[in-house]
Amino acid sequence: xxxxxxxxxxxxxxxxxxxxxxxxxxxxxxxxxxxxxxxxxxxxxxxxxxxxxxxxxxxxxxxxxxxxxxxxxxxxxxxxxxxxxxxxxxxxxxxxxxxxxxxxxxxxxxxxxxxxxxxxxxxxxxxxxxxxxxxxxxxxxxxxxxxxxxxx
DNA sequence: GCCAACGTTGGC
DNA sequence: GCCAACGTTGGC
Numbered sequence: 059x060x061x062x063x064x065x066x067x068x069x070x071x072x073x074x075x076x077x078x079x080x081x082x083x084x085x086x087x088x089x090x091x092x093x094x095x096x097x098x099x100x101x102x103x104x105x106x107x108x109x110x111x112x113x114x115x116x117x118x119x120x121x122x123x124x125x126x127x128x129x130x131x132x133x134x135x136x137x138x139x140x141x142x143x144x145x146x147x148x149x150x151x152x153x154x155x156x157x158x159x160x161x162x163x164x165x166x167x168x169x170x171x172x173x174x175x176x177x178x179x180x181x182x183x184x185x186x187x188x189x190x191x192x193x194x195x196x197x198x199x200x201x202x203x204x205x206x207x208x209x210x
Numbered sequence: 211g212c213c214a215a216c217g218t219t220g221g222c
Numbered sequence: 223g224c225c226a227a228c229g230t231t232g233g234c
Binding site for chain 1: 218219220221
C-alpha cells in the first residue's frame with residue numbers, strides 16, 4: 059500500500075468534479091517519471107491526496123483511492139484531444155493512466171502555505187525546489203502528519 | 211553525447 | 223504577467 063499526491067488544475071478537473079462522478083480516469087499525464095509511477099507502482103487500494111494547482115489557493119483538497127491497475131491512456135490517440143501525442147504507437151502505448159475513486163473532500167483544505175509552515179514536511183517532494191511532477195509518492199510519515207493537520 | 215533553444219509547470 | 227526550474231528537442 060502506497061501513498062500518492064496527484065495535482066490537477068481545478069478549472070480543468072476539481073475535487074467537486076470527482077465527488078460528482080465518483081470514479082474518473084486520471085488522463086493526460088505526459089511526463090515519463092510520472093508515467094513510471096502510474097504504470098509500475100500504483101496499485102488498487104493505494105491512497106492519494108487530491109491537490110489543486112495553478113489556482114488562487116493551491117493545496118490539498120481531498121482524498122482518493124487508486125481504483126485499479128494502469129492501462130493505456132486513450133486521450134493520447136485522440137487528435138482532437140489537448141493531450142494527443144502523435145508519436146505514441148497504439149500497439150505500444152507510451153502513456154498510461156489509472157482510475158481514481160473519490161474518498162472525501164476536506165472541509166478545510168490544507169493549503170500549500172500551511173504545508174510550508176510544517177517543519178516535519180520540509181523534505182516532502184511537493185515542497186522541494188523546482189518540483190513540477192504532477193504525480194509522485196508521499197512518504198508514510200508525511201502522509202500521517204498531513205492527516206493530523208486535517209484532523210485538527 | 212553535448213548543449214542551446216524552446217516549451218511547460220506552477221507559485222506568486 | 224513574471225520568472226525560476228526543469229524537461230524535451232534537435233543541430234552538430
